[in-house]
Amino acid sequence: MLSQRTWEAALGALQVEVPKADFAAWFRDARFVRAGGREIVVAVPTVFAKEIVTRRYRELVARAVSKAHGGDVDVTFVVQADPAAPPQWLAESPPAPAPVSRAAGTSDVRLNPRYTFERFVVGSSNRLAHAAALRVSERPGSVYNPLFLYSGVGLGKTHLLHAIGHAVLASRPDTRLRYVPCETFVNDLLYAIRTERQGERLRRFRERYRAVDLLMVDDVEFLSRTEASQEALFHTFNAIYEAGGQIVLTSDRPPREIARLEARLRSRFEVGLVADLQAPDLDLRRMILHQQAEAAGTRVPDDVVDFLADRITRNVRELEGALTRTLIYAELHGLDLQPTTAAQALSGLGRAAADRPPATDAILAATSRHFDVPQDDLLSKRRDARTAGVRQVAMYLMRNDGRETLPEIGRVLGGRDHTTVLHGCAKVERRLKLEDQLKADIEAIRAHLADGS
Incomplete structure (x- = not known):
């Protein structure tokens, strides 16, 4: 029997098949209305949303509902406004203060306090990226604009992004700074587009992202999923750049390798400096582990450091996690810190970076x-x-x-x-x-x- 549960099961299947940004834009607010015979009626909040889901996704939705029901079902979309809670920056009344790091002249600045230049370990694999980030923090808008940092997962690009923010705010507290993961940028845009008061929402979206001195966007490869977000970032980029502001971007690949990225955006990303961070060599991995141990107030024997540095080769985040896991394991079991203890702590993990499927x-x-x-x-x-x-x-x-x-x-x-x-x-x-x-x-x-x- 067709019911709310049928729709929920179909939504689960759609969440797997539909790109994350598109699902958030067009299906997050879709609601089961009624069902009868072989038809299910689903409500979406705006006329625009109805046009999109009908034109692009009706067949896919019908297949998902039919599979969940166990027989052919027709799907009808209707418009019934029931907007989801907007992002805080679009709330009608000021939101309650949140316990986040802020500074004068800024809004919604959320920087990891651990990600500073002082805690970034420099080696041959990341020296250029570190030097460029440091220069940008000293002279934002004057050198390397934009600065585009790219690397694989866990190699330090987000660390440098936050470090720039900390350094700029320390020397220029009145800087209007905006740090945002690209997925948040995309979701904010899609919310503004899909609501009925589109003109007002888009105006506030533009004010939020363009009226800044320093824009830092993390993981810009996410842009490749929607054309609208590329259009929005293109105009945001131009507005900040022409006003003398600084732009810093990160990605898991260089601009030329981001699939479906518009040529005009690619050219802007490459007009400043593009710098990569490579996997750390053995010496750098050892330095990272020694620094982490020092920060934790723990002495780790060299043979344990060597064991971990040899075991985890591709990812700084996993390297640090391996040391943390070893320290906790040794404490819980009352064991001395030695290579055999580390081997037991990491038993079953394998070489994590090598086992992860490529994107x-x-x-x-x-x-x-x-x-x-x-x-x-x-x-x-x-x-x-x-x-x-x-x-x-x-x-x-x-x-x-x-x-x-x-x-x-x-x-x-x-x-x-x-x-x-x-x-x-x-x-x-x-x-x-x-x-x-x-x-x-x-x-x-x-x-x-x-x-x-």
Whole structure:
């Protein structure tokens, strides 16, 4: 029987298949209204939202509801305003003060107190990024504008972003500073767009993000998911840049490798300085562990430091977590700090960085580089043998190494149907049985992904 539970089950399935930003924009406020016969009625808050979900998602929603029900169901969308609670900055009345770090001249500044320049350990793998961040904090708006920092997960780009904020506020307390994860920027924009009082909401959104001296946006690769957010950041970038403000951005890849990023944004991201942070070498890993131990007021023997530095090689965050885990384990079990204790504490973790599946965009970039086929061609409708073959290799790697769903792979590769992805993966599997060169190509791509290059 069709019911509220049917809709909730369908929503769960949609949350897996629909990109996170789109789900938040168009389905978070969707509500079950009624059901009868083989029809379910779902309410969305605005006419604009109804047009979007009807045009883009009606078939997908109908399939999800039908699967949850166990039979064919038709879905009808209606408009019934029931807006979700807006972000605090859009609240009709001033929000209650929150216990966050603030400074004069700023609003909504949330910086991690641990992420300062003093606590950032410098080595050959991050020296350029650190020096650039330090210069920007000393002369915001005058050098390296924008500063674009990129690296893999847990290598320090967010640490440097927060360190810039702390240093600027320490020397210039009246700086109007805005730090925001890109996902928050996107969600704030989508909320402003999808509400009925769109003009007022958008005006306040622009004021929030453009009337600043320093804008810091973390994880800008998230922009690739929506065109509207790219448009908004483009105009925000221009307004701040032309007013002499400083912009600092971070990502998990350089601008040229962010899939579906508009050329005009890419060119602006690259006009200042693009600096990367590489995985720390052995000496730097040792220095990081010694500093962490000193900050914790604990002496860690060199052989334990060497064991951990050799065990965790790719990720600073996991390296620090491994030491923390070892210290807690030793204390709980009354053991001395020695390599065998660390080995017991980390038992079952394996080499965490090596075991984590690579991101789809990283696979796409690595495949594109290896075969020297532009990413834009792989995302396009081109069907010549070479482009199609390389595209199928990307599908295969995303399915087997990235462990993505077929619909998600199809979405990443230019909005292709999941049956196309399934066919592409099967074709690569057949070729692997016959073509040694293809095996070598795929292993080379995997090696690059494991190396983070």
